[in-house]
Amino acid sequence: MFSDQELVKMTLKGKKDSFEDLVNRYSRKVYSLALRMLRAPLDAEDVTQEAFLRAYRSLDTYNPDYPFINWLLKIASNLCIDRVRKDQNVSFTDTDDELTLLPQSTYKDPETATLGKENLTELLGALYSLPAKYQLIILLRYLEGLKYEEIATILEEPVGTVKTRLHRARKLLKDRYYNKEEGEMHG
């Protein structure tokens, strides 16, 4: 199997099929990030398409010293933030929509889920209630599994800022999720 860097080189040399492998390899990660940020499946599809298209167009500017997926996620993150800014007033309280956004793995194999379906909806609600930059940093860290340094490169921020922002985001997420739960329990 070719490495990402090899596939990029081959694409640049005119072997267009090589880029297809990169799409198949990473569309899930890009789509998941976009869906969690934007909450609307169609918007997530748009952003995923656009991210790959932009990556393809500017493939010659990609620095192979860094993982390809991080570069791709940087493009996708910027697109998501742009969309969130444009669309600040959209409400995401529709319960049906939230259910469709639940991870498919949760339905297929409940044992692997760390939270039940209802609690997961609550957690998504808490995540969505965070400011976009907090959502993004949480998703890059836990959904995409990136290291602090990698997130710093993507966000073009110092590692210290990433750690501080992540700490605040995580605290806010935890407070909102558990306070809501407790509130419901008491109510």
Next chain:
Amino acid sequence: MVDCESIRSKLDEYVDGTLPPLEYREVKAHLIQCDSCNKEAEELFLITESIENMLVDPPELLNKRILAKIAQDNKWRKRRYQRLVKWTAATILIAGIVYFLPRQIPVDTTGGNVAIHSRGKNVIIDGNTLHGDLTVVGGDVYVEGEIKGNVTSIDGQVSAMVDGEGFWEKCLTVIKEIWRGFTGGDSI
């Protein structure tokens, strides 16, 4: 005994697995003894692990749509590139023609003496008769008409067309000369 505040400041990195081994063991030992901190750590673990499991498969046809869009973009860019090449070639051709066109200044033959600073352009007496003198600075003089007075060219040359000889006659003369060179003197 390590205090709870110090442990809680390290919980983020403990959960992320980025704590150095010594501190990791220290936090772990504290969590076994302290219910309150342990609950805090468990909540963090639960949230972060749940988010880790939130990866979603994209719609079945998304990858195909992405590749189709790229292919479409390729075609469009190829067409745009071809158009750009055509326009560039046409522009270069036109610029070349304009640049290499004879750059000539016609002489006003209605007056008497004429003095021209030609700035590199050729000065042409176009089939008319100049009754005075002609002085040209900085360019060649090409006479297709007649000059009654004197011709002075500074930094340039003066050439005159044989009476009645036009462009095609000149071409014919050149061809005849070439032919003569080949045949050793027979005319066409």
